[in-house]
Amino acid sequence: MMSRLVLLSTLLLASPALAQSAPPKKTVLTTFTILADMARSVAGDRLNVVSLTRPGAEIHGYQFTPSDIVRAQKADLILNNGLNLELWFARFTRQLRGVPTVTLTEGIKPISIAADAYRGKPNPHAWMSPKNALIYVENIRRAFVKLDPAGAAIFNRNATRYSAEIRQVDAMLARQLATVPQNQRALVTCEGAFSYLARDYGLREFYLWPVNAEEGQGTPRQVRSVIDAVRKNRVPAVFCESTVPLSGMQQVARETGARFGGVLYVDSLTDARGPVPTYLDLLRKDAATIVKGLTGK
Structure with missing residues (x-):
């Protein structure tokens, strides 16, 4: 028994990584599932990415709950779409303390809505353009590098790969829709x-x-x-x-x-x-x- 304890102590001293557990992953909260999927594609296994809303949920008029506030307060970063998609977001973040937020449509030129009470306001569905999606990815990459500088190489590599996949889908959509x-x-x-x-x-x-x-x-x-x-x-x-x-x-x-x-x-x-x-x-x-x-x- 004594020899086993000595061997274990020797291994722990020789390998500090075994002596202490890895630090917990930082958590990124997104407002809806599409942003969560984009963010996971950039984060890989480096970060824990979760969506505030569930699959199939309507995002525009989402009614957040006290448990949503608790989840958000525990996050290290919140990603939102902007362009008036989440009209509830300002009320939501006013109840949080010290949690940074990043708007992923920053840098996108919006299309204005041309009808009804929303006339002249930005159409918020910018992700439906793969070309705009490349801007989302770059905004995510920059936000993650700032949040976790040690993971920059991972985020940069994943963003490059994911952007290439988006460009491939863009080309495929152009070919398919050109047949109409x-x-x-x-x-x-x-x-x-x-x-x-x-x-x-x-x-x-x-x-x-x-x-x-x-x-x-x-x-x-x-x-x-x-x-x-x-x-x-x-x-x-x-x-x-x-x-x-x-x-x-x-x-x-x-x-x-x-x-x-x-x-x-x-x-x-x-x-x-x-x-x-x-x-x-x-x-x-x-x-x-x-x-x-x-x-x-």
């Missing part, structure tokens, strides 16, 4: 969440409401306006997002004879068993749904 005939290149959705994607890939955009809100979604006037646009432009298919009711757009489809092309994902990922567990899966799935809906192939 010019006279069918109209994207009709419930929320006006696809302005950046429509801009990038040459699609006209129509929608029922500009931003998800508790009031003013799917009003008779909005539904009638989209019905008229679908008829006038002979749009072959219409779509709606996964986090909102489908009824308004299903009415548009019934009254115009357009196909209901399927569900698109924008404000939230699914869990690992769903069709879009990652941000890049979301882009691929949406592009495939749009192409199939508009072309019927």
